[in-house]
Amino acid sequence: MAATHGSNLVVKQVNIGEPLDFSIETLGPCEFDSPFINDGKNFVDDANMISYYHFLEHMEEYRRKFGDPVPQFEVAGPRRKIYFDPSKTTCAVVNCGGLCPGLNNVIRAIVFTAGLYKVKNILGIPYGYEGLTPKFGHNLKILNEYSVSDIHTQGGTMLGSSRGPQNVSEMVSFLVENKIDILFTIGGDGTTRGALEISQELKRLGHKIAVVGIPKTIDNDINFVEKTFGFETAVMEAKRAIDSAHTEAKGAFNGISIVKLMGRDSGYIAAHTVLASMDVNICLVPEIDFDFEGPNGLFETVARRLQHKKHCVIAVAEGAGQKFFANAGQKDASGNVKHGDIGILLKDRISAHFREHPLRPVVKYIDPSYLIRSVPASAIDALFCLRLGQAAVHAAMAGKTAMMAGYWSRIFNHVPMHCAISTRRKIHPDSLLWESVLEVTRQPRNMVLKDL
Template sequence: MAGEEGGADPPANPQAATAELEPPAKADKTPKKLPRVDSIPVVARADGMEFLEIKDLRKHLSPQAIGDKDLVRINIMNYESSESSGSHRDHGPQMAAALFDPAGSDSIELPDFALRSGPRRTIYHNPKDVTAAIVTCGGLCPGLNDVVQNIVYTLGTSRGNAKMPAIVEGLRLWGINPLYVIGGKGGNAAAHPIAKECAAQGVVCNVVGVPKSIDNDIQLIDRCFGFDTAVEEAQRSLISARVEARSSGGISVVKLMGRQSGFIAMNASMASVGPPSRLLEEARASLVAIRFDMGKLCDFVKAIMDRKDYCVICVAEGAGQDIMDSSGPKGTDASGNPILQARAAAPPPPPPRCCRTPWGDVFPLPDSDIGVFLRDIFRKRFPGVDVKYIDPSYMIRSIPTITTDRIYCKVLGQGAVHGAFAGYTDFTVGLVNTHYVFLPTTTIIQFARVVDPKGRQWNRLKTAINQPDM
């Protein structure tokens, strides 16, 4: 049988097999008609123009804008005394109830709150008609371009000796409004009289400040843009200086920026100390000089060299001015910054001013700065020791910004625009107690914030590197 040979058995009902093989019914190829749209939602404007309506949920939402009732508390802590705060003026927001200069100048009483920064529901400028200008004051600072990028138009740079009536007349002739001033204490100190002169001449121009200080020496502001970037790069220099000193059994003197304050030197030194396994070893070979006595400094360096055979010294550029010369202050430059010690270059040279060390050695003043001054003294004091001087000042201020600074700059630039479009003038935008606020310009230009040798920040550093009082 075929079934026994492996073949298929024939169907018992041939008629049923034929039915299963019939092709399916032909598909209907008639095109289907889509349902007709009888009407399209159209909205007519008051001027007769019509446009397609788009559904929205506005009736369920509220416009997201900041109002003048949004306030940020300036002083978030109540101290029993100035001693309990840990400092007197290196923590601006903490002592913001009254700005005061310990030297005895005028003080400004501050309220508890400041206006919150951000976009307002009502603006007072038509963006199409705005001709904005930006003035950048002072030197380079990481993040400067990021702030400028988030505003409008760049006018140029300024370096002191400004004639306010001429500036305001130029603003009027060019139709500049608003004017953004990006600068430190000197730049904002120029923005304030510009705003006053505009009011005196009847020129309508919103003058807006953006605080810029790589030294982080502006009062009330949590931190200035570019400071974190500068500290990040400066601590790399200190780490390299430590490797250099350790490899040769010598002394590395690193001078960091800080004309009136030493925040870069302090924070970079704190950051450059290694992990706990190396903390004690590195701390006993490090020293930070901001305000010091020359005799104590050299004695401490000698103790470190006797114990570790190498030493790293970090000094702020404004330190030791009283040691280098006792003839008094040298005045200020065109931007209001104090002139640091340097020998006069005009011929014929006067008799060189000298410095006498506690051991009777007499040194002529160097041609440059405190870093060279210390290098020469250490070479004299420690003969045979390799003393290297490292000055990364211009390197740390011209590098690309780190992520946190870049974001900070963009928010500052946008906040400056929001404040100007809200109609405000003679104010600056900044971060206070982690919130962005508008502050009257006068509150940040009274005096520079400096490191307090008795403050908590400085004592944290001394504890970390095992440094005695100088």
């Protein structure tokens, strides 16, 4: 399923390539009353939907090609009737992949919300999918309001994490043997792919176990999800690095500061940090190609900036410029393509190019990546994590499965896992986001030699 349906909020043109179906799988009919039934709580009905498209012209174009209904997401929230009997339900929580601000907040939100349903048994799966695989020997953790009482004040994750897939049959057997009814998975593309495989195997074997995800990617690149937790904190921390880089650049004659930010396949952190700081002069992201040479290439763009302002700040996403590396295409344990270090390459190439140049720039390089991802969540992200955790628990208790708690049009919703992993969400070159970046940096729109 291609993410060609306007994945950047606003684009000049939207290529509507194929029909979309956001139907959510359920384990069966909901026959238990919600424990909130007498609390005056506002319940959400499965018929409550929000449109995928933000603009009427996009809806009309979809109708012309595929007819009704226009793609819609289920709205998240508590249901009046639930599938699981809370008194007999065991939940488990696992997070996988790299660290991200807000992991502990999400875990805490799940535990507290499950507690409101009066679920007594909540297990923490240690060290990612390794914890679901007995051969690693990791011990389960008991989660309750006391064990998670202050974890939201800390960065990282109380459960630990790991990368890489594990044997699906072994993980399914673990869930069945430990009488786990609901598995919450917190992770990105690889984690969600694994969760979907677990869900499919459970379904094939006839086990009524719900698998519900919470999207975790600091890069903000999960498909059909507008925002992921930790992203705003990352931008805030990245801006601190840019502020320091700007000071360093201005402190030297023709100073150049290069800051490498996270963004393996999508440049959202770099782009938003540019807009937040307004002190970046060149922004390089994976979605927009560039060359070193040529009249609008990186070297000449840097030279013009130095001649005009005597300093230059470059923000580069880690996945930018991978065409300059010979080992492109190799993959790591998580299945992600290994990237060459574009930050070091920029530093070396720029330093070498200007070594005998009359401008005689001073080049400095900053990589704040691990400092950014390990900090506690900001207040805004903490609130967002809470709402995501609540949405995930409400969905799971209603028997929904193979889905993740998402966010679209500023409304929390349900997204099928198979849609979320279909492709990466990326910056569109014609989006208003990238237009804003170009307005701030004033870099050339086209920095590719062959297209000039």
